[in-house]
């Protein structure tokens with residue numbers, strides 16, 4: 001025992017999402033550019049799924065209502081960081 005503070009080095013693996021910083025297996029922060037769309041498998045930010053009419057839209061337009069769009073994606077099932085290849089087709 002030398003009485004000196006001991007700093008354990010951080011593991012270099014699993015640096016987390018480069019966009020929002022979540023660990024592998026966790027859901028991205030909403031709006032992260034690296035999140036994958038659970039509908040089409042493309043980037044959620046910029047894919048065309050937001051334009052598709054929703055049967056339960058209650059008159060809401062996801063283009064004008066970010067909360068509604070998030071609700072749609074949540075219902076479908078968000079894809080956690082690191083699970084991008086397991087999306088169902």
Ligand SMILES: [Zn+2]
Nearest residue numbers: 017020028032
């Ligand atoms: Zn992210």
Ligand SMILES: [Zn+2]
Nearest residue numbers: 037040047049
């Ligand atoms: Zn999509």
